[in-house]
Amino acid sequence: MAKPHHHRRLASVTTTTLLLLAVLHIVRTAAEDEQPPWPICGPEPSSGNYPQNSTYDTNINLLSASLPRNASSSAAFYATGNVGDVPNIVYGQALCRGDVANASACESCVATAFGGAQQACPLYKDVVIFYDLCQLRFSNRNFLLDDDYIVTTYWLQRSRLVGSPAFDGAVGMLVNATADHAVGDSSRRFGTGEVGFNDRRNPKIYALSQCAPDITPEVCRNCLNAIIGQLPKWFSRMTGGGIFGVWCNFRYEVYSFFSGRPLVELPQIVERPPASAPPVIPGGEKRRNSTGKVVAILMPTIAVMLVIAVVYLFCWRRRRPEEDAFLPSxxxxxxxxxxxxxxxxxxxxxxxxxxxxxxxxxxxxxxxxxxxxxxxxxxxxxxxxxxxxxxxxxxxxxxxxxxxxxxxxxxxxxxxxxxxxxxxxxxxxxxYMPKRSLDTILFDYEQNKELDWGKRFKIINGIARGLQYLHQDSQLKIVHRDLKASNILLDFDYNPKISDFGLAKLFGGDQSEDVTSRIAGTYGYMAPEYAMRGQYSIKSDVFSFGVLVLEVVTGRRNDASHNIEQDVDLVNLVWEHWNRGNVIELIDPSLCNHPPVDQILKCIHVGLLCVQRKPASRPTMSSVNIMFSSHTVRLPSLSRPPFFIQDISVSESWTAHSDAYPPGENSTVMSSNQVSITELSPR
CATH class of the missing domain: 3.30.200.20 (Phosphorylase Kinase; domain 1)
Structure with missing residues (x-):
């Protein structure tokens, strides 16, 4: 049975950099599992108890009246707070699991957790309790400070699996994949996953990872790395288990324990059967004969392997220079x-x-x-x-x-x-993306009926998350430079995937922008500072994203030549209607089944924010994701977007900017975007 006496200290080197995990005490648990709730009473020995009906008791009750509601009303189902004054101040933190069904379920779970904590740990000042769908901590000490990471972890270990170490490898791969997804998810820091395993009793493994949404990707990464690093030592061949902490947690099982489809799906892992051992033959003479036979078999095999190795090395050295130039060192x-x-x-x-x-x-x-x-x-x-x-x-x-x-x-x-x-x-x-590219569906009068508002909002959200990963959350800082509808591919469930990185630029260190003399991209999606002066940055991608959002909402291209009924580009058409207060008229007519108008108007507002003329006026993608996920964030005011010069063909596109970029080395190359996949001039 799992025991709650496992303490961890995470000492921050800086407020947002590496965390060091020190194991203070570990108690091996029995093989049988225990159902939630999982309480931990008084992780700090100095926390002490409080008298019944005291001021501290009253402050806990006051916190229990506000924290569940605050957590459920948050876009990330997460809240912190405090009530009272020193020495009776109570700090609290509540987090619902990323797959919780709705706000009501989150609020109910946190409210139940308060009651469960006081019942399991009566009169304790410092309590952590974990339920299946939420977790809660309250304490008389401010554990929310960056320099005060006290993480008490609850360990859950299932019964042992009679099987091969390949199971451990599959678990490690899956848990790390869900951790990667959680780190990249800026809104919830949450990931779930599934992997197939070639075992009759346990054909699939499921996993979940989560961090507190208000910590940085670096802190989330290091927190998860620290607890996932305990897998080989304490969870070998266990059919399930997890480590639950205040700031991060993971769990895996051989049954599906979370709601919805897994966010990460790994290919099935096939266990290779172990090589059979040679038969043991009693008797010295027979053993010598057996040894001679083995040597006689092995020597030619080794010789053949050596010949293959020599031939391979010879071919490797003679590889074409083109390949050598292509493959990185x-x-x-x-x-x-x-x-x-x-x-x-x-x-x-x-x-x-x-x-x-x-x-x-x-x-x-x-x-x-x-x-x-x-x-x-x-x-x-x-x-x-x-x-x-x-x-x-x-x-x-x-x-x-x-x-x-x-x-x-x-x-x-x-x-x-x-x-x-x-x-x-x-x-x-x-x-392969079975739904192909977004433009093949969105701009087709018949096919765009497949895209109800739920699918369209999923596409917008997915593109925003992918861009935030490129700009901020990945180890690299990348500007895509050719974001457009034809470079957004859709899987079977209409999940979007950004493609075509042939024009992408990698930024290093603190670099925020660059200038090029060869402008390559797609007309209609280019930011004005890039099209006119060759300046590009992450805000160039933000501009392209804004165009995409407006295209998804309206079902129209940002190009008057494709829309006979409009004589201006889509961006300015939307702006004109927005100013007149009738922008709702531009919503794609195929969205006829009572779409959520408020959410659509928010998307239009965000889209217009992203296409502001000045790069500094455009939001970052992390801000965009917060705008989409929050119901309380106030959106900034808008100004007129830039105008586009219409009816420019690919062959004559340089003439629009001939003063700045005459033909030749400084030529501007654009695409009319009439094909589903477009590659243009190299950098």
């Missing part, structure tokens, strides 16, 4: 999430997967080449991006896209499967 990829070599795919496999690049398999075509649908031998569906021999996207751009996407892992970014560089081919292989 070991030092450059030492921190990659997956080694670049592991991404290499052979051309023969891709020819089979695409029926030798048959036209019937074509998904899209652009200036860079063609994208095909394929199926790998293991059944995985893929999108094969094959560059033309004459494509202006060269090795440098392909390398940029490969290295960036290989490093980035987020549910709203397209996943890179592999790369092929054989026979002068330049091919990138991605996961």
């Amino acid at each position: 070991q030092s450059a990829t030492s921190n990659d999430i997956q080694p670049i070599d592991s991404l290499l795919l052979d051309l023969a496999t891709l020819r089979v997967a695409t029926d030798d690049f048959d036209n019937s398999k074509m998904l899209g075509k652009g200036g860079f080449g063609i994208v095909y649908k394929g199926v790998l031998p293991d059944g995985e569906e893929i999108a094969v991006k094959r560059l033309c021999q004459t494509s202006r996207q060269g090795i440098g751009e392909l390398k940029s896209e490969l290295v960036l996407v290989a490093k980035l892992h987020h549910r709203n970014l397209v996943r890179l499967v592999g790369v092929c560089l054989e026979e002068q081919e330049k091919i990138l292989v991605y996961e």
